[in-house]
Amino acid sequence: MARPLVASIDLDAILYNYQFAKKLQPSCKAFAVVKSNAYGHGAVPVAQHLDKEVDAFAVAAIEEAIELREAGIESPIMLLEGVFESSEWLLCEEHGFWAALENEQQLAGLLDSQAKIGKIFVKLDSGMHRLGVDKATAKELVMQLRRSGLVNEVLLMTHFSCADDLSDLTTMEQLAYFESARRDIGDIEASVANSAAIMKWSVPEGGWIRPGIMLYGISPFAGIAGAQLGLKPAMTLSSKIISVRDLEEGDQVGYGRTYQATKAHQLATVAVGYGDGYPRLTKNGAPVMISGKAGQLAGRVSMDMITIRFVGDSDMAMALGQEVVLWGGDVPVEEVADYAGTIGYEVVTRMTSRPKYRYLTSQ
Template identity: 75%
Template sequence: MARPLTATIDLNAILQNYRYAKKLQPTCNAFAVVKSNAYGHGAIEVARHLDNEADAFAVAAIEEALALREAGITSPVMLLEGVFEANEWALCEQHGFWAAVENKTQLDWLLASGARIEKIFVKLDSGMRRLGADKAGACDLVEKLRNSNQVGEVLLMTHFSCADDLSDISTMEQLTYFERTRHQIGSIEASVANSAAIMKWAIPEGGWIRPGIMLYGISPFVGITGQQLGLVPAMTLSSKVISVRSLKKGEKVGYGLSYEALEDHQLATVAVGYGDGYARHTQSGAPLEVNGLPAALAGRVSMDMITVRFADASESFDIGQEVVLWGGNVPVENVADYASTIGYELVTRMTTRPHYHYHTVSEIKS
């Protein structure tokens, strides 16, 4: 009998969420952002399922792009951070990759390589102060790329710092800076929107959107779940009860004896831990479901196990009962609140240890 921890990925949910992103921005092409192993969902499996439909894929680095090609993915793949070494440009040409260019070094490497690239996205730093050129620098990059005759199309992109906070005016300021830069350049297609901007901000028509977290049915916004946004969560992390005991009021549990029973109740041990990606700092009280009933983490997360109790102390456990760690009625965003993090991190930090099951059973609504 194998360890019962399973991440079940609903590939149709991802396809549906991709279609939803395009429906929200019908004038735009859309990258499916599959970096970091498709946010822990399995980049190859996700890309294979979307390959006939996605306009293109976006990844963080050439290694991720090459892995897609090796798996037979034929759609265009874009390197969101561009190249990190000069010799990557030849590979980009060979495999038909598109790339961001955000600094003069990347440009010089490209010009020196002579590589022909179909699309280059010049990255403007509109306020994040992480990657990208300023207005004058971006205009210069665009001009030199256009004059090089090595690039089929030059586009202008930026990445917002605060699009997930609807009360923050930085997004409007960054958009204005972006549009001024675009105006100065003249005619150029735009790419500005991550999931939060696709769902909640007025973005330029045409060009390319870059949905990431929303593809996986997870919300980029604090205090609201993917389901509440009309998304379909793609991952269910589930396991089983492997041991059961009764606790008396006052008894303590686990490493550090950090959990104390405030009433008599049963305690179940479940096969999942931080070695699987269930964050160690998740606090007691984090929601989960056992046998379809509400339950909660009780005690410190170990490498391979957690201990849990039912919300209703009169309920009793049995070995083998099904436990949902997140997915279904347990939004990953709510678990993330108890781990002082965001849904992005919980799914992306999944390890290779759980069994991964892929299915396409959920109906796709148009």
Template identity: 75%
Template sequence: MARPLTATINLDAILNNYRYAKKLQPTCKAFAVVKSNAYGHGAVEVARFLDKEVDAFAVAAIEEALALRHAGVESPIMLLEGVFEADEWALCEQHGFWAALENAQQLSELLSSQVSIEKVFVKLDTGMHRLGVDMDGANDFVDQLRSSGQVGEVLLMTHFACADDLSDMATMEQLAYFERTRQLIGDIPASVANSAAIMKWSVPEGGWIRPGIMLYGISPFADVTGTQLGLQPAMTLSSKVMSVRRLKKGDTVGYGYSYEAQEDHVLATVAVGYGDGYPRHAKEETPLQIAGQSAYLAGRVSMDMITVRMADYHSAPELGQEVVLWGGDVPVEQVAEYADTIGYELVTRMTARPKYRYINNDNSQ
């Protein structure tokens, strides 16, 4: 016996979503972005499964890259935030890591370290003003890197601020600045596209795309789900009904007595809470399913439990019935909307407490 909360991760779905990203941009190579514990899906398990297939992985920083190498992952790994300290360059050489490079300190530390790095991605600030250098800075960085003889290939990268909003022309402006910089530098491969850009924008041919959220079957756009975009959601978060009781109209429930029964009905208590990653700010009426039937959150989310009513007041949940918090017919994007957040945050904030179960066609564990 154990607490029944389980995050089931369908590894085949992630592989298929990676293949789909490459099909959408067939001239490009693709990073599988597995930073932040593969968006909460388990970086080691996901990367081991994809290792033979991907062109390379991308993580935020060296700790994440080292964890993958130590777990036996062999593909190249790119550090999207580059190095934070000078001695990390030697580790990059030793472990075959590639890195983004976004400021003069990183550049001078790389040059004085004298290590050899296979690929360095000079980060161009095309408008997001978070990381990177401007057009002239990028031109200068590329020159210095090329003439150092330390870098196998120098590439130019940028990141979009608004690619999830198809009506926002900022993406076109970012792309135009990127292309002008490429013309100034001359022949240089590009890396610009996150999931939204891969799916909906026209991005430079060749070079490297960087799919993240789409690998996990989740939509980067506000108004559609991953499934509607042809993706396969990878995570199903499920639990069980751990207690049931009959409420009378007017009975109140949970912290702050915030839920009041509008009529007599059966209430289910379910083993999941914000201590597991279920969002505390999820509102009443957040959708879920009990035994395949529509149900709604009723009352505040506790650390370990939630309380739930069936959509149909006359239907009565029973002890031990399966509850789907998200996945399957309960899109995580919809749950996120009821918690005033995005699917990215819900999966990434999953904690270590649920059981993680990895399934694929050959092997279901």
């Protein structure tokens, strides 16, 4: 019998979520952000499914963009961090990539290479202080790019540091700084919004939005699951029970004996572990579904296995081969992430290549 761990990826859900993002900001074009292997969902199959439907894709690095082109992806692809080496500019021209640009070195590399680029997004540092330049420098970069004659269109982009926190007014301050930079430059299209901003903030009309996590049906907001926002979660991670035993009151389970039964109950072992991407730091009590009934993690996550029990008393007996959903369906990945002390973004992005990946579509 093959190891029963399967990550099912609902490609139609990802397309639905992309269209949902566009409906929320109908005046904007939208990148489908598929960096980091489409947040663990599989960049090539995801991009192949979306290719005819999206305005463009966005990735973090040219290697990711080339992988998509080699898989036959025809839509424009934007490099969110621009080039890391000047030699990449000619590859951008060859493959029709667009790029962010955030420093003089990237500009010098472009001018040296004389590569022709469709769109360059000059990155304004509006308060994140990670990438980008202040507004005077941004204006200078825009002017030099326009003068170079190498770029069809120059746009201005920025990234929010706190858009996932609706009580934090930093986003308003960043937007105000961005808009003042735009006014100084004059006529220039904008790109500011990640998923949180698309869903909950008022962003500039026109230009480009950059939905990432929401494409996968996952919420960027603490305490709210993707489905509660109207998104369709795309990944279901499921496996099967491979061993069952009866615990006595007081029995302790697994590495470090971190779970102790407070009364007699059944315990099942499931084929999934941190070697697959199920986070090792997930605490006892994390939700699972066992043949449609609520269960929970009971014991430390091992590399290849976890141990689980029903929540409360169950009249159903555990049995070998029963299906266990680790996340997806009725188990929000955001909740599992919370038990692991992290966020949904990290849980799915850290999926390994070990589970079998099944891509589901009605087309």
